[in-house]
Amino acid sequence: MGSITFIEHDGNRHEVDIEEGSSLMQAALDNSVPGVDADCGGECACGTCHVIVDKKWASVAGIATEVENQMLDMTPEKAATSRLSCQVKVTEAMDGMVVRLPEFQM
Amino acid sequence: MNILSSIVEKSTSLVSIPFVVEKTAKVIPMPLQIKGVHLFLKAKGKVWKGKPVPVFNESPIPDVSTLAIEDIDVSNPFLFKQNMWGSYFKRLRDECPVHYQKNSPFGPFWSITRYEDIVFVDKRHDLFSAEPIIVIGDRPEGMAIETFIAMDPPKHDVQRQAVQNVVAPKNLVEMEGLIRSRAVDVLDNLPIDEPFDWVEKVSVELTSRMLATLFDFPYEDRRKLAYWSDVIAASPETTGGECSADEMFLGAAEMATYFTKLWREKEAKKAAGEEMGYDLISLLLTNEKTKNMIDRPMEFMGNLALLIVGGNDTTRNSMTGGILALNQFPDEFVKLKKDPTLIPNMVSEIIRWQTPLAYMRRVAKEDVEVNGKTIKKGDKVVMWYVSGNRDERQIEQPDEFMIDRKRARNHLSFGFGVHRCMGNRLAEMQLRILWEELLKRFDNIEVLDEPEYVQSNFVKGYTKMMVKITAKAE
Ligand code: HEM
Ligand code: FES
Numbered sequence: 001m002g003s004i005t006f007i008e009h010d011g012n013r014h015e016v017d018i019e020e021g022s023s024l025m026q027a028a029l030d031n032s033v034p035g036v037d038a039d040c041g042g043e044c045a046c047g048t049c050h051v052i053v054d055k056k057w058a059s060v061a062g063i064a065t066e067v068e069n070q071m072l073d074m075t076p077e078k079a080a081t082s083r084l085s086c087q088v089k090v091t092e093a094m095d096g097m098v099v100r101l102p103e104f105q106m
Numbered sequence: 107m108n109i110l111s112s113i114v115e116k117s118t119s120l121v122s123i124p125f126v127v128e129k130t131a132k133v134i135p136m137p138l139q140i141k142g143v144h145l146f147l148k149a150k151g152k153v154w155k156g157k158p159v160p161v162f163n164e165s166p167i168p169d170v171s172t173l174a175i176e177d178i179d180v181s182n183p184f185l186f187k188q189n190m191w192g193s194y195f196k197r198l199r200d201e202c203p204v205h206y207q208k209n210s211p212f213g214p215f216w217s218i219t220r221y222e223d224i225v226f227v228d229k230r231h232d233l234f235s236a237e238p239i240i241v242i243g244d245r246p247e248g249m250a251i252e253t254f255i256a257m258d259p260p261k262h263d264v265q266r267q268a269v270q271n272v273v274a275p276k277n278l279v280e281m282e283g284l285i286r287s288r289a290v291d292v293l294d295n296l297p298i299d300e301p302f303d304w305v306e307k308v309s310v311e312l313t314s315r316m317l318a319t320l321f322d323f324p325y326e327d328r329r330k331l332a333y334w335s336d337v338i339a340a341s342p343e344t345t346g347g348e349c350s351a352d353e354m355f356l357g358a359a360e361m362a363t364y365f366t367k368l369w370r371e372k373e374a375k376k377a378a379g380e381e382m383g384y385d386l387i388s389l390l391l392t393n394e395k396t397k398n399m400i401d402r403p404m405e406f407m408g409n410l411a412l413l414i415v416g417g418n419d420t421t422r423n424s425m426t427g428g429i430l431a432l433n434q435f436p437d438e439f440v441k442l443k444k445d446p447t448l449i450p451n452m453v454s455e456i457i458r459w460q461t462p463l464a465y466m467r468r469v470a471k472e473d474v475e476v477n478g479k480t481i482k483k484g485d486k487v488v489m490w491y492v493s494g495n496r497d498e499r500q501i502e503q504p505d506e507f508m509i510d511r512k513r514a515r516n517h518l519s520f521g522f523g524v525h526r527c528m529g530n531r532l533a534e535m536q537l538r539i540l541w542e543e544l545l546k547r548f549d550n551i552e553v554l555d556e557p558e559y560v561q562s563n564f565v566k567g568y569t570k571m572m573v574k575i576t577a578k579a580e
């Protein structure tokens with residue numbers, strides 16, 4: 001079983017075990033990673049589960065859908081590899097993946 | 107949040123007005139134009155889409171169990187005022203979660219009352235349009251101001267992006283200190299051990315101060331912001347409110363005068379090379395895309411009005427609602443005093459429990475099936491957040507107020523999807539500051555009488571709530 005690392009804006013790192021099939025958002029919540037609010041509970045409708053995927057892992061994490069991008073456009077911290085973590089399904093291929101949290105969720 | 111959010115709809119007799127105002131903006135000052143529209147409408151007499159403006163006379167609302175399901179009309183502006191809404195929405199959720207009322211004073215409309223269905227409608231802007239207005243009633247004639255809460259993508263997205271940074275968390279950090287010191291000043295001057303109206307002295311005053319801070323608005327005139335918000339958002343034809351069209355137009359004209367002046371002052375400051383602040387107008391002026399917004403008066407006024415109305419009675423009523431909730435659930439007050447770190451979670455719970463805006467309205471863009479009912483293209487669809495927030499299918503013990511509720515952030519009060527409340531972080535910050543400062547000073551805030559509620563089917567709020575506060579022992 002592999003792991004994924006969340007890095008908070010202040011540099012704090014959280015390594016969480018991969019649970020295949022669940023979402024990246026759920027992985028953060030289950031492991032009490034601070035900085036993911038998930039106000040809509042995974043509906044791609046609030047934008048508060050924003051993560052920025054490390055560039056090296058962008059293709060593994062996949063690209064944001066159109067609806068997802070529409071929500072991401074609301075935050076000034078949107079970056080090229082931004083995703084809503086509730087829309088990213090965790091797989092074993094993500095072993096070692098690094099994602100960064102924005103300074104603020106909004 | 108209604109009239110001014112009503113924008114783009116072309117009312118038949120006045121198609122040309124938004125256009126004329128836009129074109130003549132540089133020649134005739136905006137306030138005069140608004141007055142002109144008003145006089146024109148006055149001359150035409152008080153009609154609204156060829157019908158008389160509805161008059162609402164209050165009578166006691168019957169027990170919902172005495173009504174046939176098709177006769178239930180939750181657009182009644184006294185449902186919240188008489189505090190009867192709970193049983194009405196519960197019956198709809200249980201028996202007819204997607205409900206059609208075919209002849210309300212606002213015309214026919216669908217009610218969506220369960221949490222899950224509301225999330226579906228709010229997300230699907232491809233199926234449900236927010237245009238031309240997001241309240242149940244139609245738009246009063248002549249108010250052609252443009253606000254993005256009642257626009258669909260892609261136009262909505264462009265407009266929102268132009269202004270959203272003013273309430274972005276980074277900017278809020280800059281404003282927090284000032285907002286806090288202004289709040290502290292209010293709280294330090296409250297009467298102790300004697301009755302006073304919390305709505306007037308705290309909720310309205312604090313939200314006015316906050317908005318004045320956000321706009322860097324002349325501080326001594328701040329109560330005007332609350333007044334404009336009240337008159338703009340409360341006409342009978344839109345929400346069953348009590349404000350007349352006269353008041354609305356005069357309010358809008360006055361608001362235009364003030365903000366045009368403010369814009370020009372800041373523009374001069376910028377031209378003189380002075381340092382610009384973090385307020386809305388300064389941010390608009392320093393952004394390439396928006397620095398000429400004043401030349402597009404309908405957009406300029408629309409954005410201001412949206413922020414003033416959006417940020418006003420919503421937060422105001424949450425400030426009152428929180429006090430009421432803690433009085434109705436006194437054990438929670440004890441819990442809070444023991445553990446003030448619960449404040450952020452409680453703030454979300456207050457916003458859910460209060461649901462300051464009862465709904466948003468949409469119009470179906472095609473025939474859509476929702477929970478077994480077919481909604482026809484062109485039908486009005488009302489998402490009752492106030493009901494979804496009490497949906498026992500989604501939220502455990504939804505009528506209980508629990509400051510340590512799990513997943514308290516998962517509520518509908520800010521809506522979901524592309525229109526999700528732009529000011530939600532600002533609202534939460536203000537409420538957090540208020541509670542942090544209250545707990546430092548007061549041991550008890552006792553509600554003395556039943557509060558008085560607003561007449562509206564849209565704004566769920568208070569006009570008066572008498573309280574008495576006890577200072578903390580030194
Ligand atoms: C507790 C306080 C508040 C509540 C309950 C609230 C509620 C809402 C709701 C329900 C919507 C529409 C969501 C949808 O259609 O899905 C909305 C939109 C909006 N709100 Fe708030 N609001 C609050 C405070 C504020 C504040 C403080 C501001 C700004 C100063 C603000 C500005 C806006 C704006 C600009 C929109 C339009 C967003 C868009 O259409 O993209 N609100 N709000
Ligand atoms: S949890 Fe709301 S968008 Fe992901």
